[in-house]
Amino acid sequence: MFRWRTALAAITVGAAVLPSPPAVASESSGNEAASPYADVLDLQGVPTSALPGSAGGDVSDINVFADRGAWHAYALPKAGDTASYGAFTGPLYLAQEYPWWLSAGFSRLNLSEAGHPINLADARDPAFSSLPGALRxxxxxxxxxxxxxxRYASNRTALVQATVENAGQRSRSISAGWSGTLLRPDAGPEHDAPRLSATKDGVAVGFAKVRETNDYLTDGTERFQVAHADPVTTTVTGDTYTTTNDAPLVLGPHGRRTLNWTESYTFTPAEAAADAPAARRALAQPWRTVAEDDARWHGYVAAATHGVPPDRRRLAVKSAETLITNWRSAAGALKHDGITPAISNKWFNGLWAWDTWKQAVGTAVFDPALAESQIRSMFDYQVTAASATRPQDAGMIPDAVFYNDPAHGGGNWNERNSKPPLASWAVWSVYQRNGDLGFLREMYPKLAAYHAWWYRNRDHDHNGLAEYGATVDPANATAENKRLAAAWESGMDNAPRFDAKLGATVVDNTSPTGQVVGSSLAQESVDLNSYLVMDKKTLAQIADRLGDRRAAQAYRASAASVAAAVQRTMFDPATGWFYDTELGTGRRLTARGKGIEGVIPLWAGVATPGQAAAARKNLLSPNEFDTRVPFPTTSASSPYYQPTGYWRGAVWLDHAYFALAGLQRYGYGADSAALAGQLRSNAAGMLGNGPLMENYNPATGAPMNSRGFSWSAAMLLALEHPQRT
Structure with a gap:
């Protein structure tokens, strides 16, 4: 039995290696249990169709692994599904914006001796394990x-290795090969998009140009390619190929050989050319690729688990793995690496603003450089006064950006609204992790412009309290369009407080010259104005750090003024909770029920001590927010409470984080710790090997919606690694 020697012995992560001669790429003990972080996620599963998701749903039912920002991902064979043994499931590839399975297992290893197959299905106790940074x-x-x-060698290439050891005393000659079959989409032009072809060193899949805006997007330049280190011969028959090693593996007693190959997915010839050196290096010196990868993952794990109690370290590693799997490198219109909400969801493979701000806070715990990149990925599209289409929105950050902008047929790109102003908090959080003063200097004027936009375009009556709203945009042609965009701008799409049936309406906003510059909901929102107070406080900290004392003083004075207005107008003493208020009258909208947005004044330090004490009673009440999984988005007492409702009951971990951090801020640390433990214990699969979900049923703890959700992972890491506020 082989033994790994680790380059960094402090933590056993996955498979550490030492440099080896080219004949043997790596060694493995095969002892998956040796890693304390083996199988923090169940990544076993094999698709039966190209379209991910049960019964053609929008969410995949198989958890996957990707790394380095690659646009293709893999899973493990499912124990007992012997036909899948010897192939890594997939890959799942992104047709620019949409996930599809290319194969059940594209590169299935086949072994034989003297013409007789050696069937891996006959193996004794086969083991399938996910490790930080690798599948085995x-x-x-x-x-x-x-x-x-x-494992991954680059942001476009996976390195796959198969070590074959002769466990006996006689020499053996083993023939090796591979086979695979395409999973084609069932219908439409996408059915005919992939096509197999043999290459001199393996096999490739080309893709036809298909522009199905809501299902499948390719330009005809995409390519998936398998390249082997050893000479091989490939035959293609229809949708199936076979590749054979030209020379057998000659194994002496207890001898071993390692087969190395790469699997690359690129969008353009330029990408393929840029990635080629990394792919060639992985084949020529695989032991170095593995050692470098192991060192990187040792760093991730060490940072994610530092100071975390032992019983929560696997959850911390799961959180890091989730964020890394959702990491997409720059491609198409995306100019910087970023983290998408969930590769599992058909619609979630772009970059959203407030997802990015929260994800950056969690990612900064273990990779501050990646956190900086994801923040830049949104500011790449900050509107400027030079904009040809929306100069009135100078400073605004769009809601969502994708591989395709509207000019290139993108249907998911969204500039009809922005998202809550948490960017300064994200930037300052990253700075606290890495001390990158240059990043602060770079971002400060952009953050200031974004902050100013809210008051120029979203303060209808100019009283210093802002509203969520909508931009001037062709998609915002009607009052209902504008109301929907404004609800999206809050991030809490279908919350009762934004329901047209409960009285939510919009009004237009104009510039001093009478130009319509956008629309606002006819209500001033408590979370928005509390976020803006935090934004002002954080901008003051950044200004202080950069030596701009006058600006820092002005931001702090403004923060105090807005905080006082929130305390005075938005807190209801009768119910002990914060609410939105009606534009013009100032009437608190209590009839729409208590919503989790009422905790944001605690997180932002806006509430008075007495108001925080009253809010605490609601947070600790089983009839309000202390449900089985605490912090439903709508309180259990609300007439609009629905445990499976998206923003009408479901527990989201960002607002759970805000509530827990708010309790901590006001001195209720014991309550915060108890509720956090209750959340972790009762959210299904969280402390086990289940995926981190988009949200959870507050009454039962059942997982809901997207698997492997990035801001859930990020906020769990933020809870374990609190920062100064």
Missing amino acids: QSFEVDGLRVVMEL
Whole structure:
């Protein structure tokens, strides 16, 4: 049995290696249990159709692994599904914006001796394991030990290795090969998009140009390619291929050989050319690729688990793995690396503003450089006064950006609204992790412009309290369009407080010259104005750090003024909670029920001590927010409470974080710790190997909606690694 020697012995992460001669790429003990972080996520599963999701749903039912910002991902064979043994599930590739399975297992390893197949399905106790940074499967069959491992060599290429060891005393000559079959989309032009072809060193899949805006987007330049280190011969028949190693593996007693190949997915020839050196290096020096990858993941794990109680360290590693799997590198219209909400969801493979701000806070715990990049990915599209289409929105950050902008057929790009102003908090959080003063200097004027936009375009009556709203945009042609965009701008789309049936309406906003510059909901929102107070406080900290004392003083004075207005107008003493208020009259909108937005004044330090004490009673009441999984988006007492409602009951971990941090801020640390423990214990799968979900049923703890949700992961890391406020 082989033994790994670790380059960094402090933590056993996955498969550390030492440099080896080219004949043997790596060694593996196959002892997956040696890692304390093996299988923090269940990544086993095999698709039966190209379209992810049960019964054609929008959310995949298989958890996957990706790394380095790659646009293709993999899973493990499912134990007992013997037909899938010897292949890593997938890949799941992104047709620019939409996930599809290319194969059940594109590169299935086949072994034989003297013409007789060695069937991996006959292996004794096969093992399938996910490790931080790698997937592994191992088999003991017919006197051989076979260990396969997949990891990423670059943002476009995965390195796959199969080590075959002769466990006996006689020499053996083993023939090796691979096979795979395409999973085609069922219908439409996308059915005919992928096509197989043999190459001199393996096999490739080309893609036809298909522009199905809501389902499948390719330009005809995409390519998935498998390249082998050893000479091979490939035959293609329809949608199936076979590749054979030209020379057998000659194994002496207890001898071993490692087969190395790469699997690359690129969008353009330029990308393929840029990635080629990394792919060639992975094949020429795989042991170095593995050692470097291991060192990076050791760093991730060490940072994510530092200071975390032992019983929560696996959850911290799961959170880091979730964020890394959703990392997408720059491609198409995306100019910087960013983190998408969830590769599992058909619609979630772009970058959203407030997702990005929260994700950056969590990512900064273990990779501040990646956190900086994701913040830049949104500011790449900050509107300026030079904009040809919306100069009145100078400073605004769009809601969502994708691989395709509207000029290139993108249907998911959204500039009809922005998202809550948490960017300064994200920037300052990253700075606290890495001390990058240059990043502060770069971002400060952009943050200031974004902050100013809210008061120029979203303060209808110019009283210093802002409203959520909508931009001047062709998609905002009607009052209902504008109301919907304004609800989206809050991020709490279908919350009762934004329901037209409950009285939510919009009004237009004009410039001093009478030009319509946008619309506002006819209500001033408590969370928005509390976020803006936090934004002012954070901008003051940044200004102080950069030596702009006058600006810092002005931001602090403004923060105090807005905080006083929130305290005075938005807190209802009768119910002990904060509410939105009606524009013009100032009437508190209590009839729409208590919503979790009422905790934001605690998180932002806006509430008075007495108001925080009253809010605490609601947070600790089983009839309000102390449900089985605490912090439903609508309180349990509300007439609009629906445990499965998206923003009408479901528990979202960002607002759970805000509530827990708010309790801590006001001295209720014991309550915060107890509620956090209750959340972790009762949210299904969170402390086990289940995926981190988009949200959870507050009454039962059942997982809901998207699997592997990034801001859930980020906020769990932020809870474990609090920062100064």
